[in-house]
Amino acid sequence: xxxxxxxxxxxxxxxxxxxxxxxxxxxxxxxxxxxxxxxxxxxxxxxxxxxxxxxxxxxxxxxxxxxxxxxxxxxxxxxxxxxxxxxxxxxxxxxxxxxxxxxxxxxxxxxxxxxxxxxxxxxxxxxxxxxxxxxxxxxxxxxxxxxxxxxxxxxxxxxxxxxxxxxxxxxxxxxxxxx
Numbered sequence: 001x002x003x004x005x006x007x008x009x010x011x012x013x014x015x016x017x018x019x020x021x022x023x024x025x026x027x028x029x030x031x032x033x034x035x036x037x038x039x040x041x042x043x044x045x046x047x048x049x050x051x052x053x054x055x056x057x058x059x060x061x062x063x064x065x066x067x068x069x070x071x072x073x074x075x076x077x078x079x080x081x082x083x084x085x086x087x088x089x090x091x092x093x094x095x096x097x098x099x100x101x102x103x104x105x106x107x108x109x110x111x112x113x114x115x116x117x118x119x120x121x122x123x124x125x126x127x128x129x130x131x132x133x134x135x136x137x138x139x140x141x142x143x144x145x146x147x148x149x150x151x152x153x154x155x156x157x158x159x160x161x162x163x164x165x166x167x168x169x170x171x172x173x174x175x176x177x178x179x
Contacts, residue, residue: 030136030137032085033085033086033088033089033091033136034132034133034136036078036081036082036084036085037082037085037095037096037129037132039078039081039082040065040069040078040079040081040082040096041096041099041129042078043065043076043078044062044065044099044100044103045103047061047062047065047103048062048103048104048106048107049106055107055108058107059104059107059108062100062103062104062107064076065078065079065100066079066097066100067079068080068083069082069083069093069096069097069100070083070093070097071083082096089135089136091132091135091136094128095128095129095131095132095135096128096132098123098124098127098128099124099125099128099129101124102121102124102125102128105121105124105125106125118156119152122148122151122152122155122156123148123152125155126151126152126154126155127144127147127148127151127152129151130147130148130150130151131144131147131148134147
């Protein structure tokens with residue numbers, strides 16, 4: 001690993017997202033934890049999407065990020081910062097680790113065979129984000145089912161924005177094949 005994960009950043013920050021990250025709608029006492037989570041995830045996303053790194057290099061960087069998150073080292077500032085935020089709130093690193101699983105999938109898997117595979121991906125890529133926000137706010141796990149459905153819908157909608165337009169006939173047959 002020749003570059004530190006911070007050097008691989010795209011330059012995109014929380015104000016550049018198409019959704020509000022730790023907006024003023026979030027109570028100030030929760031914003032720091034949410035921003036620490038965002039920064040961690042942003043680094044992981046930038047690594048997974050990096051244009052010049054090999055798959056092996058990306059996976060090595062993602063592993064280093066996880067090691068910082070779980071306290072095996074202090075090499076990646078975003079992992080250390082999130083670890084501290086989690087410790088302050090007595091929260092598990094599981095949601096961040098689930099997202100790392102999704103980013104590893106992004107590196108190694110390019111297509112999803114069917115709806116079940118796509119939903120499995122969303123269980124690692126989208127649902128942990130909402131679950132983290134719920135946990136930060138002290139919400140009951142009973143809200144996770146609704147959170148998961150919303151986050152999966154947002155993830156799929158986000159991906160569909162990148163799909164070129166297709167005919168209504170093709171759309172209908174695609175939807176039938178995903179059931």
